[in-house]
Amino acid sequence: MLNIKNLHVKLEDEDKQILKGVDLTVPAGEVHAIMGPNGSGKSTLSYVLSGRDGYEVTEGEASLYDHDLLDMEPEERAAAGLFLAFQYPVEIPGVGNLTFLRTAVNAQRKARGEDELSSGEFLKVVREKAKTLQIDADMLKRPVNVGFSGGEKKRNEILQMAMLEPKMCILDETDSGLDVDAMRLVAEGVNALRSPERSFLVITHYQRLLDHIKPDVVHIMSNGRIIKTGGPELALEVEKNGYGDLLAEVG
Amino acid sequence: MADTAVLASKAPVAEKPRSVLDARLEALDLPRGGFTAAARADAADRLNAMGLPGKRDEYWRYTDPAAFNAPTAEPLAFTSRASTLFDEIEQLKLVFVDGRFDADASDALDGEGLEISTLAAADAAGDHWAADLYGKLETAGQNPVKRPFAVLNTLAATDGVLIRVTGKVSRPVHILYRREAQDADVTIHHVIRLEEGSELTLLETGGIAARSNVAIEVEVNKEARFHHIASKRADDAKVGIGHVFARVGEGALFKSFTLSVNGSMMRNEGVIEIVGDDAVAHIAAAVLGDGTEGRFHHDDTVFITHAAERCESRQVFKKVLKNGADGIFQGKILVKPGAQKTDGYQISQGLLLDEGSQFLAKPELEIYADDVKCSHGSTTGALDETAMFYLRSRGVPKEQAVVLLVLSFLADALEEIEDDRLRDDILTRLDEWLTSRASA
């Protein structure tokens, strides 16, 4: 389970406060959604949780099960079970998608003291999972995300997630840029991973994705804080009326 | 173009006191030469006229020639094991120990489509087909820029291989350098002629000597194909200067790739003249330098001349530098009058792993034909933070992420190796080497 308490974050080399006291708990097995206006700090929260440079935590804490996340390197957080599907997946020319995946899977296994997967074992699993996401052999061979369409990049993120089997999955606008069919594929990929031990934090602007991935809890983030928490009906309310009323309510 | 004119007019002149050249020559045991005698005599005259370069020569602006000018080599301890690169590949192996051909360690000097002899043996015997080429391409390559160490090589080379290729040879010829003496100062000269329609892959690996001067003259005749892949593991070769002189004929292909790892003072010059229509010439290098193991300075200097129509040239140079390493690239494309439809491309990039390292590039285009497509680009930068974070967020440890991004950076240069097996072998070794260094 993910536990965030009173998290304050500013930019490292600028006097700009972005997160102003975030409180959030995602228990094991649950799916939570975060919605909120552009620039409210949703991506920043996901980056800070996964350990990206450039941010400074000025107050508060964040833990994943018994790991104090904020003290760990990004790769340690990953090995502890955290995964972030990027809003903008990164292109890495010259490094094959398969090589990348295998390096990541085995690095995590090694960090956890497990045996590395052999080439054969790895290929078998990856082919199977790629197939359900309709990722073809060519995409697996190509350099990471290079020349992938927007939708292909997002599906590639979900493939990585499926291979790494994290405990806590953060999806940052994985639905943006997806056509209807790709959205269904991605949602199916996520739903296939749902289990009592695994939690999800889904950042999105649209109810559409939440039709497929049913959230247990919906949070609204504004100006660096969670201003409201409710059930799935909260997302429907946002879809219908926008954020105006909610923001006014909080003042 | 203004820049170019300056460069051409500032060809090295004998601005050093005569004693530098004299001292350099005195320390050498100059071979008298058999079939090379005339070429060597001519080289002696030319070298006397031009002298050795000084720091003030425009062509040596970024690289101090002192280590090449010194009369003797500084001894170099042995640091690494013999190279096993390309071991698994079916090949014809030619071994040089301290710059001398070692017949016992080498394969027999014959193969289908090949005529091979060694310079030392052939030069003692008299007439040889290589008399038409020895020192000839080197001499042609002295214009418009002087290359005194290549002249010195023609004058002083003690051994090398002479290969005439008459057919399509599938088995690569592999020149393997080994060291036995710590202070060897070695001058090697290879001559290669690819007859019409023939094909050869030449591999070069191993540490040559404490100091080396290697020249290769290659004539690629009509529709012949030449692939050159060199791996200079300079843990075992501290100071080195190399020249490749190529003349590329109609419809022919020339491709050269060099991997350089560490070392302290290296300069590689590629001088390629495309003389036949529809020919292709590519030259590429991947360089990894670490300034902590002594000074690291690596200079690639390339001059490609287009003297025919519809030809393609490509220069791809990538240097990864850390701990105060210096990377240099001087690359020129000259398109002569009448060389229409030339397609010339040049990219040079430095990846700086810390702030103390530097990459300097001097790209030049000089074009005298109106219907050509030429482009060049040069960049210097650090590791991409976003890519680093992306990899680490997937659980890849920092050191390993650096290795992946270094390989990513070098990829375009490695792509210049056509043969998958050779490329994969280099990639695997490079990956292992980087990984072992990263965790150390």
Ligand SMILES: Nc1ncnc2c1ncn2[C@@H]1O[C@H](COP(=O)(O)OP(=O)(O)OP(=O)(O)O)[C@@H](O)[C@H]1O
């Ligand atoms: N590295 C940075 N430099 C400058 N400003 C930044 C940086 N990172 C975040 N910000 C600012 O912090 C605020 C929050 O950005 P963030 O990307 O977290 O918003 P978001 O909620 O994900 O928005 P969106 O819905 O548009 O994706 C924005 O005003 C953004 O401009």
Ligand SMILES: [Mg+2]
């Ligand atoms: Mg965002």
